[in-house]
Amino acid sequence: MNRPDIYGSPVAELVRRRVSCRSFDGRALEPQVLEELERTAAGAAAPFGSRPRFGVIDNEKVRAENLFSAGSYGMIKGARYYLAALVRRDEPRRWEDAGFALEAAVLHASGLGLGTCWIGGVFDRRRFGRVLGIRADEQLPAVVAVGRPAEKRSLRDRLVRWSAKGDRRKPVADLFFAGGWDSSLVMEDAGEWGQALECVRLAPSASNKQPWRIVRLGNAFHFHLARDKAYSAMMPLADLQRIDLGIAMCHFQFSAAELGLQGKWQDSMPQIEGTPGHFEYIATYVIRNS
Ligand SMILES: Cc1cc2nc3c(=O)[nH]c(=O)nc-3n(C[C@H](O)[C@H](O)[C@H](O)COP(=O)(O)O)c2cc1C
Numbered sequence: 001m002n003r004p005d006i007y008g009s010p011v012a013e014l015v016r017r018r019v020s021c022r023s024f025d026g027r028a029l030e031p032q033v034l035e036e037l038e039r040t041a042a043g044a045a046a047p048f049g050s051r052p053r054f055g056v057i058d059n060e061k062v063r064a065e066n067l068f069s070a071g072s073y074g075m076i077k078g079a080r081y082y083l084a085a086l087v088r089r090d091e092p093r094r095w096e097d098a099g100f101a102l103e104a105a106v107l108h109a110s111g112l113g114l115g116t117c118w119i120g121g122v123f124d125r126r127r128f129g130r131v132l133g134i135r136a137d138e139q140l141p142a143v144v145a146v147g148r149p150a151e152k153r154s155l156r157d158r159l160v161r162w163s164a165k166g167d168r169r170k171p172v173a174d175l176f177f178a179g180g181w182d183s184s185l186v187m188e189d190a191g192e193w194g195q196a197l198e199c200v201r202l203a204p205s206a207s208n209k210q211p212w213r214i215v216r217l218g219n220a221f222h223f224h225l226a227r228d229k230a231y232s233a234m235m236p237l238a239d240l241q242r243i244d245l246g247i248a249m250c251h252f253q254f255s256a257a258e259l260g261l262q263g264k265w266q267d268s269m270p271q272i273e274g275t276p277g278h279f280e281y282i283a284t285y286v287i288r289n290s
Helices: 011-017 031-042 094-111 125-132 155-163 193-201 229-234 240-258
Strands: 053-058 081-088 115-119 143-147 176-178 212-217 220-226 263-266 279-287
Touching: 011 094, 011 193, 011 240, 031 053, 031 081, 031 094, 053 094, 053 125, 081 094, 081 125, 094 115, 094 143, 094 240, 193 212, 193 240, 212 240, 220 240, 229 240, 240 263, 240 279
Parallel strands: 176 212
Antiparallel strands: 053 081, 081 143, 115 143, 212 220, 220 279, 263 279
């Protein structure tokens, strides 16, 4: 899925419009809408080629009111549907691919005027997994709540957003670099690629940590993860920060494709002097000059 024509609005606009929705109206969605979203995730051609399975959980059907454990950060009000990815434990890049594919569905949902919220923190993975028929060789990294937004946001919704500083993003200078880690990228110099980078900057990320760091060297954008080790240790059941990188790759690729910018993903780790110890190389997007 190089050209994401399915979304109704330009990707950059959807990226700008999307915010995490934690108050839904609880009403049913048409089955074909849910099927469409699942198909979008399954057809997203995630860059590392692992093959997650996707499914939708209908909270009402499974009559599991307590699907969430108590104390989940940002409990979601009125959510009835959860789009889920199941990944295989033996696929090393399962996290990024699940992030990429589910985010394609998030953008699609935004295009349909639906609200979404990624949930990767505390939720009852066992129960969700059972409903999805999870196999012993699979894991459930995260789910996305999807539905129509409630007319009024709950107090809890506003509180979670405030505490996660959900509206805030790091400045360009902290995220994107050119020539090396000691010189920040200047958007004006990046031309149209600046728009694709801005779509990364506006992406959702677990606890809004925005762990994406991208350095441009010549015609290549090297994506790195600025790992928060303490955070990862706190969340041992899924590598949420790699999921964040998959989401960022989705925003970058889709928005670039829409602008007619050509390129492809490669695994070509650069040797960059002064790479901080907690940075992990993820992937490189190489520009193809047309
Ligand atoms: C991988 C991932 C996991 C997340 N887990 C949760 C979660 O468990 N509960 C929650 O309320 N929000 C969760 N979020 C949403 C983030 O808190 C949110 O994206 C971030 O604060 C930025 O706000 P925004 O999405 O409104 O732009 C998650 C986001 C991502 C990408």
